[in-house]
Amino acid sequence: MICILLVAGHGTVLDTQIKNDVTGFYSHLTGVPKALLPGIGGKKILDFWWETVNMRQIFTEVYLVTNADKYKHFERWATANDFPVENVVNDGSTTLEDQLGAVADLELVIQSRKLQDDVVVIAGDMLCADQNFDIAQVIRFFRSKPGELIIYYEMEESERRSSRGIVEVCPETHRITGFVEKPEEGRTASRLASVVFYCIQRETLSYMSDFLHLQPQTSNKTFGQFWEWFINEKRQDVFGMKLPTGFQLIGQVGLSDYTKWLSHYSNKKQENCSEPIMCRSYARVGLIGNPSDGFNGKTIAMTISNFWAEVTLLESQTLVLVPHPLNDPTEFGSLQDLFCISRQEGYLGGLRLLQATCKKFYQFCSKRGIALTKQNFTLKYDTNIPRQVGLAGSSAIISATLKCLMKFYKITDNDLPKPVRANFILSVETDELFITAGLQDRVVQIYEGLVYMDFNKKLMDEQGYGNYVSMDMSNLPPFWLAYLRDPSDSGRIHSNVRQRWLSGEQMVVEAMKSFAELTDQARTAIQDRDWTRLAQLMDQNFELRRSVYTDDCLGSGNLKMVQLAKQFGTAVKLPGSGGAVVGLCLDQDKLVEMRQAFQEAGCVFCIITPYNPCVGSVRGPR
DSSP, X not given: OEEEEEOOOXXXXXXXXXXXXXXXXXXXXXXXXXXXXXXXXXXXXXXXXXXXXXXXXXXXXXXXXXXXXXXXXXXXXXXXTTOOGGGEEEOOOOSSTXXXXXXXXXXXXXXXXXXXXXXXXXXXXXXXXXXXXXXXHHHHHHHTSSSEEEEEEEXXXXXXXXXSEEEEEOTTTOBEEEEEESOOTTSOOOOEEEEEEEEEOGGGTHHHHHHHHTOOSGGGOSHHHHHIIIIIISOOOEEEEEOSSOEEEGGGSOHHHHHHHHHHHHHHHHHHHHOOEEEEEEEEEEEESTTGGGXXXXXXXXXXXXXXXXXXXXXXXXXXXXXXXXXXOOXXXXXXXXXXXXXXXXXXXXXXXXXXXXXXXXXXXXXXXXOOBOOEEEEEEEEOOOTTSSSOHHHHHXXXXXXXXXXXXXXXXXXXXXXXXXXXXXXXXXXXXXXXXXXXXXXXXXXXXXXXXXXXXXHHHHHSSOEEEEEOOTTOOOEEEEEESSOOOGGGGGXXXXXXXXXXXXXXXXXXXXXXXXXXXXXXXXXTTOHHHHHHHHHHHHHHHHHHHHHHHHOHHHHHHHHHHHTTTOEEEOSSSSSEEEEEOSOGGGHHHHHHHHHHTTEEEEEOOBEETTTEEOOOOO
């Protein structure tokens, strides 16, 4: 593969304003080509691009195309930077009026050097906000697609569409469905800006000549005009890959904009290096409908601020995953100590969750056409979510890790929408760690708050996710939670129900439909603030689950907690896979007695504090 750096632009507003600046601050830059002006981190702009593409394992040759007016500058730069001087191509132009145009410059080097390979074309005078992106990832994505590749980024609010080439991209196929060069306001809603960073197949290079024959004026021989013609008129396959960073062609801006963007990007780099990223995800309780989320049913669940998982990410020289001192022990007081801890908590801590999430994240972004920067980080986690009691502790750690990775790599909600995020978390658990799970926990931990979820099969098949609706959390009644201090493995709670459902057993199929009906009725009860009705539905949910899963499957510990709660006349059900119960007590005077009774029975009891993403923790009436 060949790389071609384009730096053949002539005198512009920036050159003139540097020359005429009366402050004297920029006098040393007079006559300096744009690509050799200072960039981020003090290095020249072209230095960054040369460091990026100087990879013999990817590019057999790298060429630089300049003009006659600035050729000597780049010749000197080449000798000082171990760039092959014979690969600096002079296009012969000396003024703005006789310049060839970017597409003609590309054709010049291809024909003069008789190049017969795929090419990567980059503007060498382009400021890049992030100095660490992985060009190898770009090339791999290009190789996986049957067409050309355009790099784009999501514009900042201050940038105008009318100054850039705008692409419209299909999120599923990554195919560019439209290209608009410097559009007028209202012509497109897209804010995805193309940059002069392209991968072009050698079979496509002949189109360059066809295009140039149609363009007698140099001003029309730009890549923006070429892509409009190639994509919109010729209907050729061109794909897009997003870099989660910003770009500025400084040849198109004046001195004030150059210094503004240079300062802006430099400050962002400093912020990224120094500030740790901390993200939390919360435990959840299934209030109604579970476990039908794994059976195309419906559920309502709620995040609670009593229990949480927190992940911290800090940029570092190497990628480090830090074991948790309690959950990932590597030192023990004795062999007996190791035996006791292993028997109670097993061998699987949170470290595997961090590693699996990172692995899946890289794989996901590669497939989605999102190029990640070559930045390393240190990840550590903390959690107070009790283990093996069905409160979604594992998915909380994965969710918090994903939040950190998205912030670190500047992945937006458009890149990874909430419904897709929930699917991603589930895939980490099921595909990487082989954990039996449904979507409910991942959805509510992504949306946060009180969420109604419909996993209807038709919806799931058509769009890949269900219908998720956030519900009003104001004036909720007092929910409570109790869990076993020494829970048994809750994974067996699902028993053989899935096999029975897949085989079409009538009892199981009808039960899952009944769970969905209970959920719809509970949604109405919550909207009407009919807490008596909600309590009745929660009890029905448990009895229905008991009839399908049987007492042997539910386990004696869960059944004892349910029986104890019923002695106080409170609604009660399992909030997850087992090991805990959630209830709704309409007689608040009984909560103190309940707490004592559960504690005497060897359980932990607490009043639930719902977590509302709009206002934080929300305490219901007491």
